[in-house]
Amino acid sequence: MAIDNTPMLVPHLVVDDAAAALDFYARAFDAVEMVRLxxxxxxxxxxxxxxxxxxxFLNDDFPEFNDGKSSTPTALGGSAVTIHLHGPDVEGRFQRALDAGATVVNPLEDQFWGDRYGVVRDxxxxxxxxxxxVKEVDMDKVLAEMGNPA
Structure with missing residues (x-):
């Protein structure tokens, strides 16, 4: 096998019960598992x-390898990062996430920047x-309306 050093940026999620998280992401977001160690x-x-x-990437929480500190969003009181999924059929994808066990943070709504957008917590x-x-918008007009000329 050839060594592959393709540059990439990969979010790395830490959770309690990574096996359950993999199952959830498959149900909620149609995730395809590649590796499980x-x-x-x-x-x-x-x-x-x-x-x-x-x-x-995903792994269980290992405080013993992190100065004795848990690094799950639950232990930290929330997450400072939101992972964004963009694509067609947002209504169906949002409902699928809810059906899999996610909770609504912000409901789906049409936004001034042209997207139908909502947020869930897994x-x-x-x-x-x-x-x-859902619609094209002129960003210069949006910025001007917000008081931020381009």
Whole structure:
């Protein structure tokens, strides 16, 4: 096998119960699992999966390798990052996430920038925004209306 050093940027999610998270992401976002590496005590040391053709990494929380601190969104009181999924049928994708166990942070609504957009929180504390462009807008006019001339 050839070594592949293709430059990439990959979000790396930390959760409690990574195996359950992989199952949730498959149900909610049609994730395709690529790799699952088990670790001690049944925890997952590493997993890789794709959503919308983009790769994400995932692992169980291992405070013992992080200065004794948990790094899950639940332990941290939330996540400072929102993962954005853009594409067609946002209504169906949003409902699919809810049916899989996500909760609504912001309901789907048409936004001034031309997208139908909403945010959900997965059962592991990570936030996901979902959007579909529903109309073209002139960004210079939007910025001017907001008091921010281009």
């Amino acid at each position: 088990p670790g001690p005590g049944g925890k997952l040391m590493h997993a890789a999966f794709q959503i919308n053709g983009a790769m994400l 059962p592991f504390g990570h936030q996901w925004s979902l959007a579909e462009t």
